[in-house]
Amino acid sequence: MNDNQVQSIILFFRLAFMNSTLAQKASQETHRAIENQLKKKMQQSFEVLFVRQTANTFHRLRMNLYKTKRRADTHLLEVPAMNLGPWRDFLRQTPDEEILALLWVHILQLPILAVAQGLSVTEGTVRHRLSRAVRILSGKLEPLEAQTVRAVRPWK
Amino acid sequence: MTPYSETGLRELSRFHAEEMVYDFCVDNLDPIRHQIVWRAIQADENLVEEVQRIRKALEYCGELSHWPVSLKEGAAVQSSSRSWVESFIERTRFQQWPAGLRLGLESLFVVSAIFGVALLLPWNAVLDQMRSEKGSLTLTEMRRNIHSGMANSEFEPNVNVVYEDEGIPASVIEEISKPEAEKMGLVPQISPPAPPAPLRPEVAQANLNPTPARDLSSIKEPPPSGQSAEGTWAVALKAPPQGPKKGKEKSSDTTKETAGTLPGVLYRGTLVVTNVEATTPKLVSFISDLGGRKAGKVPIGWQKDSGSYFHFTIPEAKYDELEKFFRDYGKLELNKETHTRVMPKGVIRLIIEVNEKKSAG
Numbered sequence: 001m002n003d004n005q006v007q008s009i010i011l012f013f014r015l016a017f018m019n020s021t022l023a024q025k026a027s028q029e030t031h032r033a034i035e036n037q038l039k040k041k042m043q044q045s046f047e048v049l050f051v052r053q054t055a056n057t058f059h060r061l062r063m064n065l066y067k068t069k070r071r072a073d074t075h076l077l078e079v080p081a082m083n084l085g086p087w088r089d090f091l092r093q094t095p096d097e098e099i100l101a102l103l104w105v106h107i108l109q110l111p112i113l114a115v116a117q118g119l120s121v122t123e124g125t126v127r128h129r130l131s132r133a134v135r136i137l138s139g140k141l142e143p144l145e146a147q148t149v150r151a152v153r154p155w156k
Numbered sequence: 157m158t159p160y161s162e163t164g165l166r167e168l169s170r171f172h173a174e175e176m177v178y179d180f181c182v183d184n185l186d187p188i189r190h191q192i193v194w195r196a197i198q199a200d201e202n203l204v205e206e207v208q209r210i211r212k213a214l215e216y217c218g219e220l221s222h223w224p225v226s227l228k229e230g231a232a233v234q235s236s237s238r239s240w241v242e243s244f245i246e247r248t249r250f251q252q253w254p255a256g257l258r259l260g261l262e263s264l265f266v267v268s269a270i271f272g273v274a275l276l277l278p279w280n281a282v283l284d285q286m287r288s289e290k291g292s293l294t295l296t297e298m299r300r301n302i303h304s305g306m307a308n309s310e311f312e313p314n315v316n317v318v319y320e321d322e323g324i325p326a327s328v329i330e331e332i333s334k335p336e337a338e339k340m341g342l343v344p345q346i347s348p349p350a351p352p353a354p355l356r357p358e359v360a361q362a363n364l365n366p367t368p369a370r371d372l373s374s375i376k377e378p379p380p381s382g383q384s385a386e387g388t389w390a391v392a393l394k395a396p397p398q399g400p401k402k403g404k405e406k407s408s409d410t411t412k413e414t415a416g417t418l419p420g421v422l423y424r425g426t427l428v429v430t431n432v433e434a435t436t437p438k439l440v441s442f443i444s445d446l447g448g449r450k451a452g453k454v455p456i457g458w459q460k461d462s463g464s465y466f467h468f469t470i471p472e473a474k475y476d477e478l479e480k481f482f483r484d485y486g487k488l489e490l491n492k493e494t495h496t497r498v499m500p501k502g503v504i505r506l507i508i509e510v511n512e513k514k515s516a517g
Contacts, residue, residue, distance in 0.1 A: 007225040106217040131178035138209035
């Protein structure tokens, strides 16, 4: 695996858990699992393996996030010049399948076909999850935009 | 052309337009649908705002995708996911070493591992375990005091020892049961519960020192009928016998008791019947029902030229019943003789020859 692929794994779990410790652990497990799969020389692309392994790791470790009470906001990950509030709201109120679909397609830029093959679902299912996830995220972004507009134009 | 529109095209409903806004934003529609959705969006302000919101959400996702990940984090993930062997090999650049050095180190490692296992393994315990697993199997136990010829009441009750048949030529015995004859002479047969019997000294000695094959020619040919191989004598007994009841002895004139100095007892007699062939199977089944077992090498009721031969042992308590049954078929004459062979307590040995009644005249 090259560095870009490793970085994509790290970014995925960083955004999925919003917890640096859990993200590092999940990244290590996923990296090891994908390496083992690649050593077996299975006739599957990296994207399909990536989707499958990240989904498995996410579902397995997702429960740890709530069991140990290590919530997403206990280990704050700050990005310069970026507001992660809407994203955290989005993570709390969105089903897991839609979060993962958004992460794979619109953040990591994976093809929808690879995501569908990795999840063993149809492309229409993936698109449906994406549309719902984007609508929810857009709803989280709206109040921020509204506040920004009021601040810029106080006379309105 | 549909009957519900002027241009022949179905108009897009608001519901469908809302559902297709996302596909419109990501350019996932074919040109015709793209134009139709665009027309529907332009006609509705809410749909315009929806499109703007979705595009902002997609831009936000784009910004998140540019979140920088340092190379250190990537290296940390890669290094921690490797096993310690792989990380050690990578650090020492083991693959770049000379081939001879690499092979030498690998062989040294293997030899050290084998040497360590050989040193640490408890070989004594392993060998003891292997020996115990092979084990030894005890089939039967025999006591050595039977050499004296005493009645061995402690003999294994389930062991039926086979003796030589008296009055049967050795060649005949050899002919009819050659494999059995060789085996029986060496090892006592284990059969269902049967009256125990002491061993002859020769047999006992053979059992204690088993030989692979026994030469039947060494067995002496018994003398003609009427005399025993060991030269026993039919002598009147000094003391009354304990087996059969005294009351019945008076009534049975045909049973003659003899006494002698030898310790063992043998009941020898003849039975004269009208039809030997028909009577023999009945006698055999009756003896088997009483718990009788063959005492010689030939089976009970063995067919001779002139009749059938019965050499068997039965419980002493069944003697009267046997005598009564035999008398129902013909004239029975039994002689009680002494013999060197001693049977266990409660067991008697009988040799009865069944002959056909000769027609008078």
